[in-house]
Amino acid sequence: MPYPHRKALPPTMPLAIGSYEKLRDLSDASGLLNLAWTQDERQLLDADVMAVVARELTAEVAEELPYAGDYMVKDPYGEGALGPVVADFFGRPGWTASVTCGAGVGPLLHALSLLAAGGTVEVLTDVYPDYPHWVARAGGRTVPFGSGPPGDVLLLERPALADDRFAGLDAVRELAADAARRGALVLVDESNANYCPARFSAANLAGDLPNLIVVRGLSKAYGLGGVRLGYCVASAALTSAVRGAVAPLGASSLSLRIGRRILGLGDVTSGLRDGIARNKPYVRDLLAAAGVPEPVAAADGLPYVLFPRDPQAAVDSLASRGVQGKLQPVWSARTGALVPVGRLSVPLASHRLADLESRLANR
Structure with a gap:
């Protein structure tokens, strides 16, 4: 009815x-x-990532399934499990950035569309249509960058399909500084950045830029989309905003175990x-x-x-x-x-x- x-x-x-x-x-x-x-x-x-996954699953069984049975209520965003290895992956141990995990890049972007609910997203590179789709469902609108009043969120992909304007970190830093002056966030979808060295990632800037959010996963290059693990890297100042949008316990405990081991391999x-x-x-x-x-x-x-x-x-x-x-x-x-x-x-x-x-x- x-x-x-x-x-x-x-x-x-x-x-x-x-x-x-x-x-x-x-x-x-x-x-x-x-x-x-x-x-x-x-x-x-x-590295043979599938062999690494197999060893982790074998160890999980041998250890009587500790992760499969762990409802991680004391680490609901996976930062305790994945945060240190993400920092090491980018060569930034002890950084002040926060790590928030979810069930892949797509679900994280779905959640982060709430940051623009009722507002405007400006898009700087061609992007997958999913985030604009979810922004519209949340009552917001998506426009090309510079085509109207300043937006609340600036969205770009790195690397973009055919656009190298933001391939350098200096360009990202300058963009974030300009956005900060008008109170806007910069959201970077780095789904494809696994094809680049770790030093390429805008995540390297997240501890220093208070308005930057970088989303990454394990699907591209690693071929581990079925593990369903993605993570956001953002400044400590943005942690509450990110986690106000992202649901807790989105990443399974077992996925976090596997992801920790894979990222622990470093740049492979x-x-x-x-x-x-x-x-x-x-x-x-x-x-x-x-x-x-x-x-x-x-x-x-x-x-x-x-x-x-x-x-x-x-x-x-x-x-x-x-x-x-x-x-x-x-x-x-x-x-x-x-x-x-x-x-x-x-x-x-x-x-x-x-x-x-x-x-x-x-x-």
Whole structure:
């Protein structure tokens, strides 16, 4: 039955996860090379992260499941479990930044949309549409940076898909200082920053900048999305605001155990970075030579080739060769609208790269 006392929620754009719904498959299959997402990264890491996960799970059983049975009411945001290892990961032991954990980057961004409830978010780079979606559901609005009155939150991705304006920490520091003068927060989605060295991260600035929030996870590069662990790094001054939005006990105790061990390995992505840097320009040239419309290499570090100008034609052209790319929806920082970008994940395993070469040559 209807509930007349409830207001209708505002219409909003779809979430990025919907871009997977129409994919033919989520793995390589007979007659299909799936390059809609990355599947072959872990073999290039400097450590066998799945073996590390297996050892932690074996130890958990041998120790009679202490984490699985621990309802962490005395560490509800996971700072005690993960905070010190996050500080060590960034080479900042004893820093004053706080760490707040949740069930992945997406859920953390969902919670942090409350920081702009009823207010305005200014977007500086193209971003996944999820945060603008949730801001609208919370009664706020999202606009391109500088297109109107100053916003309450400034949002950007690092590294952005194809925008290097904020690749340097000095640019982030300057942005945060300008935002602080008008009372705004800076929210940085660093989902993709695992493809970069730890020194790249804006988390290195969080202890010094009172209005900066950086969100990271274990999905990209590590391939551990199923662990469902993300974390926010922010100044101590922002801890109460962040935790006023993020639900406690969002990250499972067992996920925190695994995440602590993985981050304790330090930076293990140097080999992966080398593989991406080697293969990405080669794949872009292969695609251009095969006549796939206007391939563009994504920003430094990212394992993607993009098709921003005619994304549907590019994805269709790939599909005709048995190669699955995807249409990735992004919220455009230029137009303030949802736009599709064609995306192909660069194959890193030698046999998958050879498969792509063969498929593109046979047309």
